[in-house]
Amino acid sequence: MLTLLQLAWVFLKIGTLCFGGGMVIVPLVENEVVLKYGWLTQREFIDAITLGQITPGPVVISATFIGYRVAGFMGALVSTLCVIMPSFTMVCLATEGIKKFKENKTLQNFFQGARAAIIGMIFEVGLYIGKSSIVNFKTGMIAAVALICLLKYKLNPMWVLLGAGVIGIIS
Amino acid sequence: MTLATKNNKQAEELYRQGLLILGQQGKDSLKHITGLWQEAIRLCRENGEEAKASAIEIDLVKLHRRANSLSARDKDETARPPQDEAAGIKDFNEWGVFLKIGCFGFGGPMAVFGLLQDELVGRKKILTNNDFLEGAVLGDILPGPVTMDIVTYTGYKLKKWAGAIKASLLFILPSFIIILAIAVFYDKLVVIPKVETVMKCLGAAVTGLIVSVGIKLGEQIIKNYYSVGILIWAFISSLIFKFDILWVVLLSGAAGMLIFREPAGNNTES
Numbered sequence: 001m002l003t004l005l006q007l008a009w010v011f012l013k014i015g016t017l018c019f020g021g022g023m024v025i026v027p028l029v030e031n032e033v034v035l036k037y038g039w040l041t042q043r044e045f046i047d048a049i050t051l052g053q054i055t056p057g058p059v060v061i062s063a064t065f066i067g068y069r070v071a072g073f074m075g076a077l078v079s080t081l082c083v084i085m086p087s088f089t090m091v092c093l094a095t096e097g098i099k100k101f102k103e104n105k106t107l108q109n110f111f112q113g114a115r116a117a118i119i120g121m122i123f124e125v126g127l128y129i130g131k132s133s134i135v136n137f138k139t140g141m142i143a144a145v146a147l148i149c150l151l152k153y154k155l156n157p158m159w160v161l162l163g164a165g166v167i168g169i170i171s
Numbered sequence: 172m173t174l175a176t177k178n179n180k181q182a183e184e185l186y187r188q189g190l191l192i193l194g195q196q197g198k199d200s201l202k203h204i205t206g207l208w209q210e211a212i213r214l215c216r217e218n219g220e221e222a223k224a225s226a227i228e229i230d231l232v233k234l235h236r237r238a239n240s241l242s243a244r245d246k247d248e249t250a251r252p253p254q255d256e257a258a259g260i261k262d263f264n265e266w267g268v269f270l271k272i273g274c275f276g277f278g279g280p281m282a283v284f285g286l287l288q289d290e291l292v293g294r295k296k297i298l299t300n301n302d303f304l305e306g307a308v309l310g311d312i313l314p315g316p317v318t319m320d321i322v323t324y325t326g327y328k329l330k331k332w333a334g335a336i337k338a339s340l341l342f343i344l345p346s347f348i349i350i351l352a353i354a355v356f357y358d359k360l361v362v363i364p365k366v367e368t369v370m371k372c373l374g375a376a377v378t379g380l381i382v383s384v385g386i387k388l389g390e391q392i393i394k395n396y397y398s399v400g401i402l403i404w405a406f407i408s409s410l411i412f413k414f415d416i417l418w419v420v421l422l423s424g425a426a427g428m429l430i431f432r433e434p435a436g437n438n439t440e441s
Contacts (some may be wrong), residue, residue, distance in 0.1 A: 001189070009209045013416070014415060015314070016313060016314060017222035017313060017314060017416055017417065017420045018314045018316075019314045019402075019420070020315075023381065023384040024381075025411065026381060026434075027416075028416050031409060031416045032416065036415075046370075046374045046377070047357070047361070047370055050370060050373045050374055050377050051300045051350060051353055051376055052350070052378055053373075053380065054373065055346045055349045056273060056274055056275060056345060056346055056371045057273060057343055057345065057347075058316035058318050058319050058346075059316065059319075059345025060315070060316055060319070060390050061343070061346040061347065061350050062350075063241060064324075064346075064347050064350040064351055064354065064356075065350050065353070065354045068350075068351060068354035068355070069354060069357070070397045073279075073351070076347075076351055076354065076358060077352075080343065080347055081250065081435050083243065083317060084236070084315070084339060084343065085315065086315065087313055087314050087315025087316075087320055087323070088313075088315075088319075088323050088335065088336075088339055090227070090313050090314070091309060091310075091313060091315075091320050091323040091324050091335070092327050092335050093326065094309055094312075094313060095195065095324055095327045105432075106428055106432075108312070109427045109428045109431040109432060110424040110425070111312060111409070111424065112392065112396075112398070112431050113401055113423045113425070113426045113427015113428065113430065113431070114394060114420050114421075114423050114424035114427060115296075115388070115392045116392060116398040116399075116401035116405070117387050117401050117404070117405035117419055117420055117421060117422075117423030117424075118388075118405070118429070119385055119388050119392065119393070119402050119405075119407030120401070120402040120403060120404065120406035120407075120409070120418065121272065121405050121416070121419070122381060122384060122385040122388070122407065123382070123383060123385045123402075123406055124405075124406050124409045124410045126378060126381040126382040126385060127410070129374065129376040129378050129381060130382075132374075133371065133374035133378050134375055134378060135371070136261070137370060138372075139372065139374075139375035140375070142372055142375040142376055143375040143376065143378045143379040144378070145357045145381070146375070146376040146378075146379025146383075147379035147380070147381060147382055147383050149379075150379065150380060151383050151386060151387070154218065154220070155407070156356025157380055160376050160379070160380065161373060161376055161380075162208060162328070162330055162381075163368055163371065163376070163378075164303075164372045164373050164375065164376035165373055166369070167372050168368045168369030168371065168373065169368075169369055169371030171368065171372075
């Protein structure tokens, strides 16, 4: 029961703080789930994020995986609902007063500052995941090629992951 | 590659045309510009020029906001026939759309955005393009994955809270089931050497993906040295000091409120 409450709290927090899209969940999860509570090993964490990437929904669905690892089916359910709850509530409330909301400069400035911080954390988690994922020449090449394909050729991430998966299968 | 350049040129051309019409003003011009720019946004998105697309989108929102203050209700009436919309929404019960998008929503927010727009604006004509634009802006501002935000927003537009709940749950359901199934068999799967190799290769690609997201977001958001400062501070504090994320984000937000106060005020005038 305590674990479920902890899961709920952690994922409510993550759901509230992930300004700037789904990917920013990654540094937040690393901080909370791996470093603070030690629920997942580094390997499991990377797998959780990878699985979140290769399934159709948003990356936050990694919460389902983490919740299941920590506390079974109930854990998965609680984590998933908690991680989508904050943005869900905010979107519904904001839709009512969307005009006012868009013009609130103070709030926007807050978000701007928060987003800058989130980007810093994204690079930090990139480093963290990279350190344990990039273990040899092959994985280094995959990461580099993925980065170039995404940035320079604006490839859909789905194809990049598919390519990496195929390399894994044939090698 | 050549198609991309062609699209790009076309998008810029459309944007310029919109600007020209803007000079003439008039009641229909807004609608015209909206059409042109939305096409331009679509082309940019097709090319993956996310930064450019959102720049045009912001311009479009600004334009509408100005038009709003000029002629309070005129715009809404030209943009959407209220009667049709109400009727369409009342009869709406094809929630399968969201389930479908949940199954095929690979490829990030813009892919989902496109799918939803295709279904609800293009084919069923239940919502207008304007509604969608607002949803996208909202998804950008608020926390949470943009896809999720857009789906919630659409559901809310259709049937208030009940609609939002239905849409969100249906959207998340397919991924939830897939992930849950994998989680159940994870321990058995991960010891298979082949699976381990594949996961390692995917992990390396995800590293590239994360860094690319950081760089792309950085290009959009980091506009001055203050934001660079916040970025570096957050990087260091989570790398070395392991501060609680709550404080890192809240403090940075508070700093943003102080730092960006002046320039943000100027922006509205321009």
